[in-house]
Amino acid sequence: MQADMIQVLKRLLLSPATPLEFMVSALLALFVFVLVLNKVGTAMDLKVAQTGQSLVVLAVTLVAGLALVVVAGRHVPLPGWGAIAAGVAVVVLVGAPVTVWVQKGGYFGALTALLFSIAAAMVVVTLVHTIFGAFGKGEQSVGRGLDHNRETQRFLNQ
Numbered sequence: 463m464q465a466d467m468i469q470v471l472k473r474l475l476l477s478p479a480t481p482l483e484f485m486v487s488a489l490l491a492l493f494v495f496v497l498v499l500n501k502v503g504t505a506m507d508l509k510v511a512q513t514g515q516s517l518v519v520l521a522v523t524l525v526a527g528l529a530l531v532v533v534a535g536r537h538v539p540l541p542g543w544g545a546i547a548a549g550v551a552v553v554v555l556v557g558a559p560v561t562v563w564v565q566k567g568g569y570f571g572a573l574t575a576l577l578f579s580i581a582a583a584m585v586v587v588t589l590v591h592t593i594f595g596a597f598g599k600g601e602q603s604v605g606r607g608l609d610h611n612r613e614t615q616r617f618l619n620q
Contacts (some may be wrong), residue, residue: 463529465468466532466535467529467532469527470528470531470532470535471488471528472484473593474511474593475487475488475587476490476587476588478591478594479594479598480594483557483590483591483594484507486563486588486590486594487587487590487591487608488489489558490586490587490590491583491584491586491587492502492520492583494519494573494582494583494585494586495516495519495582495583496513496516496520496522496579497582498575498578498579498582498583499511499516499519499575499576499579500512500513500516500518500562500591501574502575502579502592503516503561503567503571503575506567506568506570506571506574506575507567507568507571508561508565508566508567508572509566509567510564510565510570511564511565511575512565515564516541516565517534517563518560518564518582519557519561519564519565520528522556522557522560522599523552523553523556523557523560523576524528526552526557527552527553527556527557529553530552531548531549531552533548534548535548536546546601553580554573554574557573557576558573558576561573561576563606565593587588
């Protein structure tokens with residue numbers, strides 16, 4: 463089950479090509495999630511919107527979400543819909559109540575803060591994936607350019 467959870471986490475991070483991309487995506491997503499949860503939580507009048515509490519919300523929601531997606535992926539015949547339903551269930555049934563309990567606020571405020579935090583984290587993951595992809599394509603283009611230069615030099619030297 464642990465290997466399945468890691469696979470789901472990699473899919474959430476848009477299947478990073480290298481360990482560096484995985485770590486950068488995960489750490490930046492964690493940082494942005496906590497930052498946005500604190501800021502939106504304060505704006506939504508959550509009484510204890512602090513980093514420690516946000517980390518507790520992140521840990522509980524992430525572990526519950528990964529476990530539920532793995533279980534749903536095994537038992538629901540539609541692969542895409544099982545993961546989507548599990549994600550929605552985790553946010554509504556686990557994430558928001560944990561946020562209410564840990565950060566001392568109302569359910570709507572907690573749900574709103576949680577949704578904004580998830581959205582911000584996914585935007586960061588998308589940006590990191592795009593940046594790493596651009597570097598990879600740039601490397602390939604440089605390689606083709608060098609090959610072209612070598613071929614041109616060989617032709618001129620004949």
